[in-house]
Amino acid sequence: MNLVRSHILVCTGTGCTSSNSLKIIEAFERELEAQGMAKEAQVVKTGCFGLCAMGPIVMIYPEGACYTKVTPADVPEIVSEHIVKGRIVQRLLHMESDEGGTATSLSETTFYKHQLRIALRNCGVINPEDIDEYIGVDGYAALGRILTEKIPPQQIIDEILASGLRGRGGAGFPTGRKWQFTHDAVSPDGVKFVCCNADEGDPGAFMDRSVLEGDPHSVIEAMAIAGYCIGAQQGYIYVRAEYPIAVKRLEIAIKQAKDYGLLGDNIFDSGFSFNLELRLGAGAFVCGEETALMTSIEGKRGEPHPRPPFPANKGLFERPTLLNNVETYANITWILNNGADKFAAIGTPKSTGTKVFALGGKITNTGLVEIPMGTPLRTVIEDIGGGCPNGKKFKAAQTGGPSGGCIPASLIDTPMDYDSLGAIGSMMGSGGLIVMDEDNCMVDIAKFFLEFIVDESCGKCSVCRIGTKRLLGLLTKITEGEGTLEDLDTIEELCYHLKSSALCGLGQTAPNPVLSTLKHFRDEYVAHVVEKRCPAGVCKNLLRYTIDPAKCKGCTLCAKNCPAGAISGAVRAPHVIDQSKCIKCGVCMDNCRFSAILKG
Amino acid sequence: MPNCKTVVPYNGTPEQEERLRQVIAEHKGQPGSTMPVLQAAQEIFGYLPEEVQIMIAEGLDIPLSEVYGVASFYAQFSMNPKGRHQISVCLGTACYVKGAADILSAVEKKLGIRPGSITPDGKFSLDACRCVGACGLAPVMMVGSDVYGRLTPDQVGPILDKYE
Numbered sequence: 001m002n003l004v005r006s007h008i009l010v011c012t013g014t015g016c017t018s019s020n021s022l023k024i025i026e027a028f029e030r031e032l033e034a035q036g037m038a039k040e041a042q043v044v045k046t047g048c049f050g051l052c053a054m055g056p057i058v059m060i061y062p063e064g065a066c067y068t069k070v071t072p073a074d075v076p077e078i079v080s081e082h083i084v085k086g087r088i089v090q091r092l093l094h095m096e097s098d099e100g101g102t103a104t105s106l107s108e109t110t111f112y113k114h115q116l117r118i119a120l121r122n123c124g125v126i127n128p129e130d131i132d133e134y135i136g137v138d139g140y141a142a143l144g145r146i147l148t149e150k151i152p153p154q155q156i157i158d159e160i161l162a163s164g165l166r167g168r169g170g171a172g173f174p175t176g177r178k179w180q181f182t183h184d185a186v187s188p189d190g191v192k193f194v195c196c197n198a199d200e201g202d203p204g205a206f207m208d209r210s211v212l213e214g215d216p217h218s219v220i221e222a223m224a225i226a227g228y229c230i231g232a233q234q235g236y237i238y239v240r241a242e243y244p245i246a247v248k249r250l251e252i253a254i255k256q257a258k259d260y261g262l263l264g265d266n267i268f269d270s271g272f273s274f275n276l277e278l279r280l281g282a283g284a285f286v287c288g289e290e291t292a293l294m295t296s297i298e299g300k301r302g303e304p305h306p307r308p309p310f311p312a313n314k315g316l317f318e319r320p321t322l323l324n325n326v327e328t329y330a331n332i333t334w335i336l337n338n339g340a341d342k343f344a345a346i347g348t349p350k351s352t353g354t355k356v357f358a359l360g361g362k363i364t365n366t367g368l369v370e371i372p373m374g375t376p377l378r379t380v381i382e383d384i385g386g387g388c389p390n391g392k393k394f395k396a397a398q399t400g401g402p403s404g405g406c407i408p409a410s411l412i413d414t415p416m417d418y419d420s421l422g423a424i425g426s427m428m429g430s431g432g433l434i435v436m437d438e439d440n441c442m443v444d445i446a447k448f449f450l451e452f453i454v455d456e457s458c459g460k461c462s463v464c465r466i467g468t469k470r471l472l473g474l475l476t477k478i479t480e481g482e483g484t485l486e487d488l489d490t491i492e493e494l495c496y497h498l499k500s501s502a503l504c505g506l507g508q509t510a511p512n513p514v515l516s517t518l519k520h521f522r523d524e525y526v527a528h529v530v531e532k533r534c535p536a537g538v539c540k541n542l543l544r545y546t547i548d549p550a551k552c553k554g555c556t557l558c559a560k561n562c563p564a565g566a567i568s569g570a571v572r573a574p575h576v577i578d579q580s581k582c583i584k585c586g587v588c589m590d591n592c593r594f595s596a597i598l599k600g
Numbered sequence: 601m602p603n604c605k606t607v608v609p610y611n612g613t614p615e616q617e618e619r620l621r622q623v624i625a626e627h628k629g630q631p632g633s634t635m636p637v638l639q640a641a642q643e644i645f646g647y648l649p650e651e652v653q654i655m656i657a658e659g660l661d662i663p664l665s666e667v668y669g670v671a672s673f674y675a676q677f678s679m680n681p682k683g684r685h686q687i688s689v690c691l692g693t694a695c696y697v698k699g700a701a702d703i704l705s706a707v708e709k710k711l712g713i714r715p716g717s718i719t720p721d722g723k724f725s726l727d728a729c730r731c732v733g734a735c736g737l738a739p740v741m742m743v744g745s746d747v748y749g750r751l752t753p754d755q756v757g758p759i760l761d762k763y764e
Contacts, residue, residue, distance in 0.1 A: 015736040018747035052736025203692030203731035241639065241676055243733060279632070280639060282674030285730070299632035300666075301673040317631060360694030360735040367736055401693065434693045448696055452730070458673070590754075 006041040006083055009059040011124065013048035013213050014206070014245055015367075020072070021056035027075035032083070041083050047214015049124035051111055052367035054094065059106075059124070066106050067092040110383050116346065117370045118354045119168075119207075119330040123214030128249050131256040134217040140262050142336040143221050146228060147270035153229040156336065157183060163340035164352035165332075169197055169288070169325030170400060170429045171505070172351070172418040178322060181312035182230040185320035192232040193316045194223050195323040197293055198239035198246070201285040202401030203452065205432030207356040208326035210368050212239065212246035215330065216253035220276060222332035224263065227274040230322050234275055236297050238287070241280040250278055285402070285456035288430075289504045290315075290323050292458070303460045304504035325430070327356055347373030351417035361398075361434040362388045374415040377407060381435060392437035396520070400429025402449045402456075403509035405516025406442065425516040427509070441538035442521040443528055447475040449513040457506065464507030467498045471514060479539040483529040492518065537599045543584045544600060549574035551596035558588035558597065610651045619644050620652065624659035633660065634670050638677060647678045675730075683718045683725035685763045688742045692731030695739040699753075703739050704728060706753035710760055724760070 010016075010025050025043055032038045049057045054068035058078070065088050067078065074092060081087045094109065106112055117123075126133035134140070146156060161176030182192065196219060200208040212219065223235045239247055254276050257263040265273040279297050286292045287302040294316045296302035315321025331353060335343045344352045351373035357380065360366050364386035371380065381387065381394060388394050396406040399416075405426035407414060414420050418428050436445065450472040459465045474491050477483045495511030502508045518525060527533050534542040547558070547567075552574040559567040559575055566582040569575030577588070589597040623640040627633035637660065641652050648671050657664040671677045689704045704715070707726060711719055718725040734740050737749025741756070748759055 014733045018732075018734040018737055018740070018749060052734075055736060201730070203696075204694040204735055206731075206733045206735055209733050242729075242731075279635070282635060282639065282676035283730075284674050296635070297632055299634035299636075299670070301669050358694075358735060360738060361697040366694070366738070398693065432693065434697060436697055440697050445697070448693070 002039070002042070004040060004042040007061045008041055008043045008083075009046045009061065009124065010043060011047070011049050011055060011057045012045040012245070013052075013123075013210055014243070015048065015052040016055040016057060017245065019056050023072045024056055024058065024070055024075060027072040028079070031075050031079040035079050035084060037079060037083050041079075044127050045129065046125065047123040047128050048120075048210040048368055050115075050120070050368040050370075051094070051365060053365050054367075063088065064106060065089075066094040068094045110386070111365055111367075111369075114375065114379050114384050115370050116354050116372050118334050118343075118346075119211060119327045119356050120214070120368065120370050121334065122218060123210055123368075126215065128214050128216055129252050131217060131253065131260060131262075134215070138337060139217050139333075140221055142333045143224055143228075143262065144268055146225060146336075147268040147272055150270065153183060153231070156225065156229050159336060159340045160332070163335045163343040164350075165328065165335065165343065166351065166418060167325060168327035168331070168355065168430070170403065170427065172428060175324060175328055178312060178324070179226065179229055181310070182320050182322040185313045187319050189319075190231075191234075191317075191319045192230055193319055193321040194227045194230065194232045194235040195294065195297070195316060195321055196223055196235070196237040196329060197288065197290070197323055197325045198237055198243075199281045199288045199293060200240060200243075200326075200430060201288045201456075202403075202430050202432045204360050204434050205358045205401060205430050207358050207368060207431045209240075209243050209246050211326050211330045211356075212243070213249055216246075216249050217257065218333055219326055219329045220250075220253055220257055220263065222329035223276065224267070224274045225332060225336070226322055226324070226329075228272055230320070232322070233273050234277070236277050236279050236316070238279045238281055238293050238297055241282055247278065247280065254278070284458070285452070286458045286504070286506050289506055292504065293323065294321060301458070303458045304506070306503060327431070348415065348417050350419055355416065355428065355431060357399075357416075357431045357433040359385050359433050359435070362392065362437040362440070363435040364389050371416065373417045374420075376413050376415055378412045380416065380433065381412065385435065388435065388437040392439065394435065395438050395440060396436045396442065398426075398434040398436065398445070398513070399432065400427040400509075400512065401432045402452050403427060403505065403512055404429045404432075405512045406436075406445070406520060408520040410520075425512070425519055427512065439536055439538070441479075441534050441536035442517040442524050443475065443479055443534075444536075444538045446514045446517045447472065447479055450475055450510070453506070453510045457510075461503035461507065463498060464502045464504075464510065467494055467502070468507070468510050470494060471498070471511070475514070478525065478528050479534070480541040481528065481532045481539075483525075485526075485529055488518065488522075488525055488529065533600075540584045544579065545577055545582060545584065545586070545588060546598045547575050547577055547588075548596045548598055551594050553594055553596070555593070557591050557593070561587050561591045563587060610649045612645055612649075612651065616644050617655070620655060621659065624656065628660055634662065634667065635674075638667070638671055642677060647681045649679065680716070681718065681722075681725075683723055685724050685744050686742075687724055687726045687760075688729040688732065689715075689726070690730075690732050690734075690738070690740045690742075691728045692735065692738075694731075694735035698738045700739040702753045703741055703751050703756060706756040707741070707760070710757050723763070 028043045058067040058070045157179045165175040166172040284302045287296045289304045292302040292304040311321045356370045453468045457464045498511050554572040564583045566578045653667045657667045715728040740749045
């Protein structure tokens, strides 16, 4: 390994790659060569740093300077100033890290200060395509210790139980108990399986993808340990085909682990063999449900089936199967290396450790954050997230995607843990955290999630197939101004039936976005129904565009651009919109230079 | 998602069919091979016309109904040909709350087609997708493998004009 003076870390996660970070890497390599520094500095491709809003991100060590929104055109300056002369390029520095003229530790910024990175410990630190870097941060040490010292599986399972780790896929089932059940289960032919759920279907969530892109070996190592514990020799990672970078890095990681003898036959000469295969999901949300996922790995339509039998007894190919989510696996080796006590000391007594959230929507610092369980939502929104952009008012946060619910601004001090979120009608979910401001209509959001569910319902059970469609119909009626107060009661009743009688988690949780918005934003539903008004100005049928005669200069621009010919008026005199002709396209508002068009 | 039978005639080449036969031979007899074969077939032909599904069913020796059942279940599989440039407008939650619906209608207006269809000249096909994972850049649209983030509806026209 070459020793170099500087390391230039460039994020190659999906977010930064989408904003051209690969071109930045090329530019660095070219520029280092041109300025004779190729032997002094090394460019490292890393996983996600978390601060996706400011991407592409370049970190330079040993100074720890964090450059944001870097373009290939900035690269010559960074090389000549920072690498050659040792002077930090102030104008590109992450705003908060430039106090006193030198780069202060990034961990001191408000974005990172409240965070604790366990599952993401190696993301943005190591090159995910190089197994040596993972080994350099104690990678495969836990697997090596377990296999060479022949630690009894029960001892490891007890350690996981003691850590209090709960499934990070959303439902929060204790991981140790799952391992115990699968360990205890008897297979007719001795065959068991270990599976990893990397079918991150919740739109707006990208935690698992970032772990796979930034630290794939941590998942592979944990799966091998799980295989040893439950007595499985074969594992499957079910990953979304929509994540090409994650798929590629997993393929590289599996190959490297095989080449090093860390996967395959007789690992560490212990007699234990473990192989891993990738299976690509093909875009079906229901496949995130465990029984559907296994049916899909078997190559069939990904339809769920009733439980019991639980996968721990009869899962993939009818054999006992352990299925955990990516983030759950990413915590395993940390627990085994640092001790269950240390993990259990983080978070709350019932929700130990940390949780990764994908912060998105109307928030300044969109990105990936990992916080101790029990951190109040306020800290996430106001401190880490930096609040809503453009001075807008925070209205609600949505967790758990199509299975979760909305947390209104009045409950912003809710601690983020499994039980507190469940108590207010939301759920932890896999970690999507979408922020909404005053411009978002909650009825429209509920309708949005229902549309998603109707699309993704597999159709096997009629309760979900028909029930969600009826719900969507009612919500559509309301957003179009045709709703009645009776409809609100019907919605609640339908939701109750869906929850109690749908076959799988998809149907049972589908009413959550509706019920939670109905509970916390009932006045908004009532405004749609009774006043035929959308307070946020989103629902098109309830919109009215009007012209403020005091502000209108009569420039005629709106009338010229109106595609429906609904605007009339004399030159230099206030114009009027004919509501019967208006198609609510908003073109007039976009074109008005005097802010004279009112929407509401 | 509309996934009905296409009206475009099948025009697979002997080379493509040969590649498919190789893929089938590699997977035949292995448990759970239907999806990897369908994924490979879509890679080879760009979509899954009836003729290809028949080849897979006969090759793997499984009922055509099973092949069709799997192909029609998953959003990734398409029975319609795709355009030279495939447009996907992300309608994930993060993009949606940031106005992705307006981006989609701007594309629809510009091309005169609905999601799930293709322009008559075969240049563009349009799909609404669920999250490309670039939520930090919302709202996002993909054209082929190019990602356009932080979009506003008025940027859509000039972006599409760049494609030949």
